[in-house]
Amino acid sequence: MIFNIEVNNKVIKARKGDTILETLRRNGITVPTLCNMENFTPTGACRICVVEIEGHDELVPSCSHQVDEWMKIHTHSPKVIRARRTIIELLLSSHPDDCLYCIRNKNCELQSLAEEMGIRERRLPIVKSNLKKDPSSAAIVRDPDKCILCGRCVRMCKEKIGISTFDFIGKGMNTLVGTTFNNQLNISNCVTCGQCIMVCPTGALHEKDNISQVQEALQNPEKYPVVQISPTVSVSLAEEFNIKSGKEMDGMLVATLRKIGFKKIFKTAFAADMMVLQIVDELVSRIENNHTLPMFSGDCPAFIKFMEEYHPDMLHHISVCKSPQQIMGSLIKHHFSRQYKIKTESIHSVSLMPCTAKKFEAQREENTHKGIQDVDTVLTTRELARLIRLYGLDIQQAAPELADSPFGIRSSAGKIFGASGGVAEAVYRTLYHRLTGKNLLNFKITQFRSNKNIKELHTKIGKIKIGVAAVNGLANAREIIGQIKAGRNDLQFIEVLACPGGCISGGGQPITKNKEAVKARLKTLYDIDEKESIKVSYKNPAVKELLEKYGGKENDSFREKFQTTYFKRDVLL
Numbered sequence: 015m016i017f018n019i020e021v022n023n024k025v026i027k028a029r030k031g032d033t034i035l036e037t038l039r040r041n042g043i044t045v046p047t048l049c050n051m052e053n054f055t056p057t058g059a060c061r062i063c064v065v066e067i068e069g070h071d072e073l074v075p076s077c078s079h080q081v082d083e084w085m086k087i088h089t090h091s092p093k094v095i096r097a098r099r100t101i102i103e104l105l106l107s108s109h110p111d112d113c114l115y116c117i118r119n120k121n122c123e124l125q126s127l128a129e130e131m132g133i134r135e136r137r138l139p140i141v142k143s144n145l146k147k148d149p150s151s152a153a154i155v156r157d158p159d160k161c162i163l164c165g166r167c168v169r170m171c172k173e174k175i176g177i178s179t180f181d182f183i184g185k186g187m188n189t190l191v192g193t194t195f196n197n198q199l200n201i202s203n204c205v206t207c208g209q210c211i212m213v214c215p216t217g218a219l220h221e222k223d224n225i226s227q228v229q230e231a232l233q234n235p236e237k238y239p240v241v242q243i244s245p246t247v248s249v250s251l252a253e254e255f256n257i258k259s260g261k262e263m264d265g266m267l268v269a270t271l272r273k274i275g276f277k278k279i280f281k282t283a284f285a286a287d288m289m290v291l292q293i294v295d296e297l298v299s300r301i302e303n304n305h306t307l308p309m310f311s312g313d314c315p316a317f318i319k320f321m322e323e324y325h326p327d328m329l330h331h332i333s334v335c336k337s338p339q340q341i342m343g344s345l346i347k348h349h350f351s352r353q354y355k356i357k358t359e360s361i362h363s364v365s366l367m368p369c370t371a372k373k374f375e376a377q378r379e380e381n382t383h384k385g386i387q388d389v390d391t392v393l394t395t396r397e398l399a400r401l402i403r404l405y406g407l408d409i410q411q412a413a414p415e416l417a418d419s420p421f422g423i424r425s426s427a428g429k430i431f432g433a434s435g436g437v438a439e440a441v442y443r444t445l446y447h448r449l450t451g452k453n454l455l456n457f458k459i460t461q462f463r464s465n466k467n468i469k470e471l472h473t474k475i476g477k478i479k480i481g482v483a484a485v486n487g488l489a490n491a492r493e494i495i496g497q498i499k500a501g502r503n504d505l506q507f508i509e510v511l512a513c514p515g516g517c518i519s520g521g522g523q524p525i526t527k528n529k530e531a532v533k534a535r536l537k538t539l540y541d542i543d544e545k546e547s548i549k550v551s552y553k554n555p556a557v558k559e560l561l562e563k564y565g566g567k568e569n570d571s572f573r574e575k576f577q578t579t580y581f582k583r584d585v586l587l
């Protein structure tokens with residue numbers, strides 16, 4: 015039902031069932047918010063979004079209050095502005111004054127609100143909490159001193175990731191947001207997806223910064239720094255430099271990384287192509303030999319940790335093939351080093367990822383040899399931007415350059431891995447060829463390109479019935495796993511990416527509330543696929559050459575380098 019209400023003495027249209035905030039936003043009226051997140055349960059916790067309703071003595075939080083027919087609302091009356099200022103001043107009274115040193119300086123919602131409210135002095139006494147930072151996780155740092163108790167991380171982790179690592183602990187002035195028993199993150203059930211960072215308005219949650227490790231390697235003449243670029247990083251990096259969202263920065267990034275001092279620059283999408291070929295081999299073998307199905311892809315380390323914690327009885331459903339990051343890590347340390355006669359210990363292998371969980375993956379014991387990690391350092395897109403700024407380089411001015419051989423060539427199937435549905439689409443293209451010997455007439459599999467959380471394709475390839483699914487968000491993975499445990503058997507292959515929307519909105523990507531920016535990243539990936547001449551992994555000439563030379567049965571040790579195993583993990587719940 016549509017009706018009229020009055021806002022700031024103007025009549026606007028409102029819809030029954032909507033909140034006041036939704037109504038205001040639809041009519042282009044802005045009120046500040048802190049705890050509110052679109053498509054999540056509103057909690058009304060911070061009260062920064064309060065508005066004045068004529069006839070009401072109390073101000074009401076617009077994010078959790080429904081709009082009603084008779085309402086006359088004031089969004090910026092003196093009473094409202096006073097209340098908002100007081101809320102911000104109270105938050106600032108217990109917030110450390112270290113903006114200059116904070117990782118979120120210039121991208122902090124509390125800082126922006128203080129600026130918006132014109133707060134220029136501290137009127138309230140300082141309340142020091144002196145809570146300790148928790149750097150224990152491989153990927154996420156918690157700084158509870160900067161937490162403003164908005165609960166956004168709590169809801170993200172519970173509602174979309176389905177993990178519930180964080181919750182409110184204690185009461186009144188002693189309330190804080192923490193893990194079970196307020197333990198360190200490394201012994202919690204956290205899967206290191208980083209989605210809590212993406213919604214935290216302040217610097218209370220951030221990625222572990224590994225830039226100095228990379229700098230050290232770059233400055234050490236004994237070291238040979240090599241870098242791999244994830245296909246997703248190059249379509250999101252632009253936003254960090256205020257360049258139009260979705261601009262493909264690949265060539266400019268390669269040139270910039272060379273200037274910084276990397277000796278070789280490779281593409282993770284090359285390894286994604288390798289992964290597709292191995293996954294299809296494994297899948298066909300499972301189908302032909304009646305082995306465990308459905309098979310899950312193992313490219314998302316947050317999903318792997320989730321399975322180890324919650325479904326250890328299903329670990330044999332996960333493909334034995336390593337993730338593209340680790341395949342490339344293995345190739346660099348154990349193949350490239352030999353071919354180019356470089357000591358493995360001298361190589362410092364860096365990977366540029368949209369993901370925080372990749373930091374955790376690189377440290378897994380299975381991904382180390384003789385105590386040395388295959389991938390030494392993982393930098394997220396945000397850290398990469400900081401590294402480029404540190405070296406004073408203007409990426410926009412860089413003339414595009416090509417990545418290095420032998421691992422610089424990719425198909426566009428390897429490029430679309432970043433989108434939810436991308437792995438499923440890439441695998442399906444090769445699976446079709448593997449089972450029929452023919453190329454697909456139409457490479458675009460629209461079923462995998464919708465914005466649904468669970469996408470499925472059911473078809474026949476030759477005489478074989480094939481069901482492929484792509485799931486994003488671990489909360490949705492729980493649903494499909496439940497169905498499989500209950501006997502569902504019409505799926506052969508399932509891609510699971512922990513982050514809502516896939517790696518394109520991974521926990522290491524630029525922090526933005528702009529949904530259009532994320533859409534632009536996605537569009538670029540698919541536009542590249544559209545224009546690319548090599549659209550399937552089995553046609554990547556460099557991968558073909560490598561596998562023809564070394565991938566035969568007589569060369570088991572080469573193939574084994576790209577395989578891994580997973581283990582049951584105990585967690586405190």
Ligand code: SF4
Binds near residue numbers: 154175203206
């Ligand atoms: S990193 Fe992911 S799993 Fe860990 S607390 Fe944050 S949202 Fe939850």
Ligand code: SF4
Binds near residue numbers: 160167219
């Ligand atoms: S850690 Fe960040 S997102 Fe979580 S409650 Fe604190 S301020 Fe909010």
Ligand code: FES
Binds near residue numbers: 046057063
């Ligand atoms: S944004 Fe409405 S109460 Fe926090």
